[in-house]
Amino acid sequence: MTDQKASSARGSKAKVRERGERGPLASVALHVGLLLASATAVLPPLWLLITSFKPTSEAFSTDLVKDFTFRNYDHVVNDTEFLSWLGNSLLVVGLTTVIGVFISATTGYAVSRFRFPGMRSLMWLLLITQMFPVAVLIVPLYNLLASLGLLNQPVGLVVTYLTIAVPFCAWMMKGYFDTIPVEIDEAGRVDGLNPFGTFWRLIVPLAKPGLAVTGFYSFITGWAEVAYASAFMTGEENLTLAGGLQTFVNQYTSDWGSLTAAAVIVAVPAAVIFGFVQRHLVGGLTAGATKS
Amino acid sequence: MAVDSSQSLAKAADAHSVRGRGPRTGKTPGRLRRSLSTHWYAWAMVAPVVAVIGVIIGYPLVRGLYLSTTDANEANVERTIGVNHIPATYKSVGLDNYTAVLSDGVFWDRLTWTIIWTVSCVAISFTLGLVLANMLNRKLAGRSFYRMALILPWAVPAFVSVFTWRLLFNEKNGILNKILAGGGIDAIPWLNDPTWAKLSVITVNVWLGVPFMLVAMLGGLQSIPGELYEAAEMDGANAWQRFRHITLPGLRTVSSTVILISGIWTFNMFPVIFLLTRGGPGDATEILVTYAYRLSFVVSPRDFAGSAAWGVIILLLLSLFAVVYRRALRKQGEVW
Numbered sequence: 128m129t130d131q132k133a134s135s136a137r138g139s140k141a142k143v144r145e146r147g148e149r150g151p152l153a154s155v156a157l158h159v160g161l162l163l164a165s166a167t168a169v170l171p172p173l174w175l176l177i178t179s180f181k182p183t184s185e186a187f188s189t190d191l192v193k194d195f196t197f198r199n200y201d202h203v204v205n206d207t208e209f210l211s212w213l214g215n216s217l218l219v220v221g222l223t224t225v226i227g228v229f230i231s232a233t234t235g236y237a238v239s240r241f242r243f244p245g246m247r248s249l250m251w252l253l254l255i256t257q258m259f260p261v262a263v264l265i266v267p268l269y270n271l272l273a274s275l276g277l278l279n280q281p282v283g284l285v286v287t288y289l290t291i292a293v294p295f296c297a298w299m300m301k302g303y304f305d306t307i308p309v310e311i312d313e314a315g316r317v318d319g320l321n322p323f324g325t326f327w328r329l330i331v332p333l334a335k336p337g338l339a340v341t342g343f344y345s346f347i348t349g350w351a352e353v354a355y356a357s358a359f360m361t362g363e364e365n366l367t368l369a370g371g372l373q374t375f376v377n378q379y380t381s382d383w384g385s386l387t388a389a390a391v392i393v394a395v396p397a398a399v400i401f402g403f404v405q406r407h408l409v410g411g412l413t414a415g416a417t418k419s
Numbered sequence: 420m421a422v423d424s425s426q427s428l429a430k431a432a433d434a435h436s437v438r439g440r441g442p443r444t445g446k447t448p449g450r451l452r453r454s455l456s457t458h459w460y461a462w463a464m465v466a467p468v469v470a471v472i473g474v475i476i477g478y479p480l481v482r483g484l485y486l487s488t489t490d491a492n493e494a495n496v497e498r499t500i501g502v503n504h505i506p507a508t509y510k511s512v513g514l515d516n517y518t519a520v521l522s523d524g525v526f527w528d529r530l531t532w533t534i535i536w537t538v539s540c541v542a543i544s545f546t547l548g549l550v551l552a553n554m555l556n557r558k559l560a561g562r563s564f565y566r567m568a569l570i571l572p573w574a575v576p577a578f579v580s581v582f583t584w585r586l587l588f589n590e591k592n593g594i595l596n597k598i599l600a601g602g603g604i605d606a607i608p609w610l611n612d613p614t615w616a617k618l619s620v621i622t623v624n625v626w627l628g629v630p631f632m633l634v635a636m637l638g639g640l641q642s643i644p645g646e647l648y649e650a651a652e653m654d655g656a657n658a659w660q661r662f663r664h665i666t667l668p669g670l671r672t673v674s675s676t677v678i679l680i681s682g683i684w685t686f687n688m689f690p691v692i693f694l695l696t697r698g699g700p701g702d703a704t705e706i707l708v709t710y711a712y713r714l715s716f717v718v719s720p721r722d723f724a725g726s727a728a729w730g731v732i733i734l735l736l737l738s739l740f741a742v743v744y745r746r747a748l749r750k751q752g753e754v755w
Contacts, residue, residue: 158561161554164547165568167626172575174594175583230467237464244454249465256476257683259734266715266723266730267479267486270496290475293468322460351576353690358716369578373694376582383586390579401574408634 172394179391183384199388209389211364212371219281219367220349223288227345228338231293235300236326240312253294265358272359279365287355292345299344303337304330336407343404350397368393487516487727493720509724516728525702525710526729533706536621537685541678544625548632549674553666555633556640566637573630581694584623585610588695613703616696620704624691628681639673640666683740707733 149157180195203209234253238246268287269278277283307330315325331338353369360366363374372393375386455462489509497507520526555565572580587593588609596606609619643665651661687708692698698705698713705713707729715726 157554157559161551161559161565161569164551165565168570168572168630169568171580171583171587171626172571174587175579178586230471233464234468237461241458241461243458243461245462249469252472253468256472259476259480259737264476264479264483264730265712266726267482268475269715270482271479286471286475289471293471297468322464326464347576351578351690353578353693354712357693358712369576369690372578372582376585386582387586390582394575394579397576398571398574405570405574405634 175387175394176391178383179387181384183382199384200392203385203388203392207385207389208363208366208371209385209392212366212368213392215281215360215365216350216367216369219284219288220346222281222285223292223349224342224345226285227289227292227296228342230289231296231341232300232331232334232338233326234293234297235302236304236330238297239301239304240309253297256290256294257298265354268355269358278359279361283359284349284355284367287359288345288349288352291352292348296341296344299341300334300337303334303340307333340404340407343400343408346400347397350393483727483730486724487731488513489724490515491723491727492725493723496723512724516724517732520725520728520732526732529702529705529707529710532617532704533686536617536624536706537682539621540624540628540685540688541682543621544628544632544681545674545678547625547629548636549670551629551633552636552640553662556637569633570630572626573634577627577690578694580627581623581691584619584626585695588619610696611700613700616700616704620692620695623695624685624688627691628685631681632677635673635677636670639670642673643669679740679743683737686737686740707736 179199180197182194182196182198234249237243238250272278272280272283272287275283277286311329311333312325315329320328351369356367356369357373360370363371366374368389372386372389374380375382375389488511490512491507491509495507495509498505551569555562555569559565575583587595590596590606590608590611593609595609599605599607608615610616647665647669648661651665656664686706688706689708689712692704692706692709693712696704698709702710702713711726711729711733714722714729
């Protein structure tokens with residue numbers, strides 16, 4: 128990779144060329160480098176997709192699809208608990224997203240607009256909880272949920288996921304609200320709105336792109352979380368997707384056909400939503416940390 | 420740009436100076452009530468988050484600290500079997516768990532590997548992200564195609580990608596080994612040999628991490644004014660000098676942020692290792708977080724106290740990160 132970079136750099140150094148132009152060799156090197164990198168990035172998901180259309184017995188054949196079949200999908204949907212896992216995941220993730228976006232938006236707004244006693248400590252709290260390892264909380268949390276009867280209950284996972292998603296989302300929302308002019312709030316106040324009214328009627332509609340990114344982050348947090356889901360949910364019909372898929376391929380069984388089909392069903396919606404929000408994603412992720 | 424949360428925005432500045440919210444000056448009776456009436460909007464808005472964090476993080480944290488000083492395990496904690504309620508019988512053992520962990524070679528092995536894992540994952544994915552971003556950040560046919568392809572790994576949920584890699588890494592039948600066999604190379608035990616397994620988990624995590632770096636670096640590159648490059652070219656700077664003296668300094672803010680963020684993420688990266696190798700073979704690829712998880716949920720009897728002690732030590736290590744992070748923020752002029 129560095130070779131190609133260097134050669135493209137050499138190309139643009141040549142004196143006869145206009146600024147920004149490359150020699151043909153540099154262009155080829157650039158494209159070869161990018162093609163290689165793209166292939167590395169795309170191949171594993173593509174291979175997953177291809178394998179999901181093969182009969183289970185040929186899961187490991189290196190051919191592209193020889194006997195195209197939907198049997199894996201059919202099997203996963205109709206003969207396994209996949210649909211209940213999907214339902215559990217959707218329930219948990221839906222609740223996490225809605226509640227997470229709402230409370231991180233109010234928090235982000237408060238720390239963006241107001242200077243109040245306790246604000247600095249709150250900002251610190253949000254920053255530090257982002258780096259809490261699963262390991263320190265999981266046992267006490269397990270015991271707490273057990274004593275409240277919330278093990279194997281979606282609610283328990285929702286509350287847990289909120290603590291992962293919300294600190295980060297609140298930071299992102301603060302960064303986003305900081306970009307909305309304060310004059311808008313002032314205008315709202317002059318027109319007689321209280322702070323909640325200003326927030327709800329004026330700022331939230333303006334912050335929709337930011338809310339979308341936050342929503343996506345909450346969604347992905349719940350959709351892809353493994354540790355808490357594996358520890359708190361037991362019994363086949365209570366699992367979420369992350370836990371459920373593990374049952375296809377473990378030390379006793381290796382049903383790659385079902386796994387690949389289920390994985391594709393899980394990945395496609397996430398990838399589609401990702402496609403919509405990706406342009407805003409990193410801005411939001413780094414804004415909270417780099418902007419004041 | 421931020422204002423006091425008193426009711427009138429316009430008066431906020433005056434209120435500040437008149438009331439003098441200095442640390443020791445405002446200790447008059449009724450200060451609490453006035454503070455309440457001034458700030459209750461702000462407090463009401465942050466209350467749900469504080470409540471959630473307090474109950475779900477604060478309580479378990481305190482409880483975890485306590486558990487780490489006991490000998491709690493699966494056999495002596497409070498539990499209910501059928502209709503019988505068995506009270507807890509574990510007792511305090513002081514700091515024994517900590518001395519046991521710290522004097523045990525396992526901890527230092529895991530710590531060494533965790534540091535190697537974190538540093539190499541972050542360094543490799545940062546470098547690749549930087550190089551690819553520089554390649555993409557120029558006039559180029561098919562630019563948006565490359566961009567979409569390169570960030571695809573980010574769009575797929577991590578656990579799905581990890582399962583896919585297990586399929587590719589399969590020793591007997593995986594595509595990687597079949598390709599090697601085509602070239603006459605013996606099958607590589609990707610996940611069954613300690614060294615190969617380490618390389619494999621790092622590979623997968625780098626594969627997962629590059630898109631984030633790439634997109635962040637692209638954003639950073641686009642925020643560097645083009646005039647700087649023009650001026651440098653006028654002065655006769657070659658491509659490497661421009662990269663060294665304009666691009667790298669221009670990316671400093673965003674790089675320090677993403678390196679710290681992804682450092683923390685990687686240090687705590689549970690799914691890649693748990694799902695790819697389960698920490699194996701043996702405990703070769705087990706990082707601190709997955710090992711602590713194993714102590715409380717995989718081994719029998721479950722060692723809750725030991726796991727909690729590991730957790731607390733991990734937290735202390737991460738606090739070091741936090742100090743670094745704060746220093747970095749302060750250098751960038753962060754005010755709070």
